[in-house]
Amino acid sequence: PYRCSECGKCFSHPSYLKAHQRTHTEEKTHICSECKKAFGCLSHLKVHQRIHTGEKRYICNECGKSFSRSSSLLHHQRIHRGEKMYKCFKCGISFSDLITIKYHRQEHAREKKYRCSECGKSFDQSSKLRTHQFIHTGEKPYRCSECGKSFKVPAYLSAHQRIHTDERPYT
Incomplete structure (x- = not known):
């Protein structure tokens, strides 16, 4: 038997030992002609080359x-x-x-880990919970500078402000 001096593994043929020893030295002498990827064992190169040929045996x-x-x-x-x-x-x-x-x-x-202490409804983001809590408090912190109307959600304020500019993004 042919024994690897690095790890003690035994092989029946000297070429098998030589191929195995490349795994310790990271010597990669087998190069793929398609993509230039290098392999220490010819058998690994042959398996890899099936990617390029599309062979599925x-x-x-x-x-x-x-x-x-x-x-x-x-x-x-x-x-x-x-x-x-x-x-x-x-x-x-x-x-x-x-x-x-x-x-x-x-x-x-994506679990909803933010729970409203008032009603038990859960949300996946703390900002969504804060916005929801305005339902319970009645707070509308987003105020239109043009007319003074207030909203619970910034997106509602943005949509409202279009009436002052005649902006029609969906027509």
């Missing part, structure tokens, strides 16, 4: 979807088996694919 026997990497096929097959590999640490729900859990995490980020 790994086919799912359940649905026929094809993949350029065997690892992608194995990952895909979890869906058919109902495996849920991605668990949300916030709520404990599990998902079968990364895209779905990423979307789910964004939902948590």
Whole structure:
């Protein structure tokens, strides 16, 4: 057997040892002719080149979807088996694919954590809660300088001010 002096891993052929040793030295002698990306192992380059050729030799026997990497096929097959590999640490729900859990995490980020102490209504932004609270206080802090009319929301004041300028942005 041929043993790596760096990590002790054994190989049956000297060329396998030589290829393995490149992982320690980060020597990348195999260059992709399409994009110039470099690889330490020829086999890694060959797998990479499928991106450019569009070759997808790994086919799912359940649905026929094809993949350029065997690892992608194995990952895909979890869906058919109902495996849920991605668990949300916030709520404990599990998902079968990364895209779905990423979307789910964004939902948590949009949770309405600002709650009105008067009525219990929740908002995702503190500014929306403050504006809402004017309903309870009757406060209208946004005043038109032309006519003195007051509004609870700045956008309502802006819309109102158009009557003084004859601005018609939607016609």
